[in-house]
Amino acid sequence: MNKIGLSKRKNMKIGLLGGSFNPAHEGHIYISEQALRLFGLDEIWWLVTPQNPLKKMKTNDTLIKRLNFAKKLVKNNKIRIDSVENKYKNNFTANTLKNIINRYKGTKFIWLMGADNLDEFHKWYQWQTIYSIIPIAVFDREYYSYSVFNSIAGKRYFNKLHKTKNSQSIFNSKLPSWRFLRIHKNSLSSTKIRNNKNYLKI
Template sequence: MTQGFPMAMPGQRIGLFGGSFDPAHEGHLRLTRTALQRFRLDRVWWLVTPGNPLKAHGPAPLDQRLAQAREVLRGDPRVVVTDLEARLGTRLTADTIGALVRLYPRVRFVWLMGSDNLVQFSQWERWQEIAQMVPIGVMARPGSRVAARFSKAATIMADRRLPEGQAGRLTEMTPPAWVMVNMPMTDASSSAIRAMRQKSGDGRG
């Protein structure tokens, strides 16, 4: 594998968790650990994006966000913090996943998202192409479980949804396939942490 790209063995089950991580926090870590357990994943890769096209204001510098994300993980060997989108030169999730599927043809990837993202998933560019490439694991988050269940994407993909009790089979399924699982609730959010830092005069986030 090219230098700077994570190692992955054939047959490994790897969750892809993308976002600006501006900054990474305990909520990201809790979602990741829930995904590792419920979907029986071997690893989760955090794809720290250069920038989010859906957000009006740019995030903190990439190197700063990568370093902070590694601090939050506290050395958990199951989670890899990556700048893969910057290395691949991709900005859209569909392009990133497509490139990774080509680079790692024998790896079982799963796209991970919170239920708040499922609510707006149908607004993502080429979202149905994403669903055709990899199974999707959704973690319920505060205030969005019901909206996610009745979202446009969930309605369109209703016949491809696994029961929560079969979440451990997600990596074995041929996409499109998805499941939503409950997880311990947390109100932590990157925007709230940034607001607290600005109020306290800490400009890191």
């Protein structure tokens, strides 16, 4: 089952990757598998949002279609897919994370995102709260390598950058703590796929 279970996962390390996933693609899988390896994670949860608060236009496809497409795409049983935000009737990451952390006490979570998201992170609702409640892993993305430390969030928390060789030690770091990972960049994006004339809607 891909769906996030109800049982508490005490002592597990879980990565949280949020987004519209419109559509989900190999780039999402690549980041997830890198995170599993680098941070020694037990699971990755894809948190498929009903609607990105920063985007005025509604997503092209319904939540159910996006969830179903993601579940068909993913073959790794360590990647679990659900729409927690829809259950909480909330579209804000900060609130979603508070709910998850409160519900799964004893579980170690890390927030995963691409460098393109960090560029606009200061526009997110309660973005500084997110830094204060969960460690963050920022993965390099094409065209965004140099904007990471020039972004408002990057500058604000530059002195909280986790620099030790052992990525997994971030779970023992005092918050706020974040890490920038210069992995092989995957140029795939949901926007590129949607703009492709051969793209078939799910």
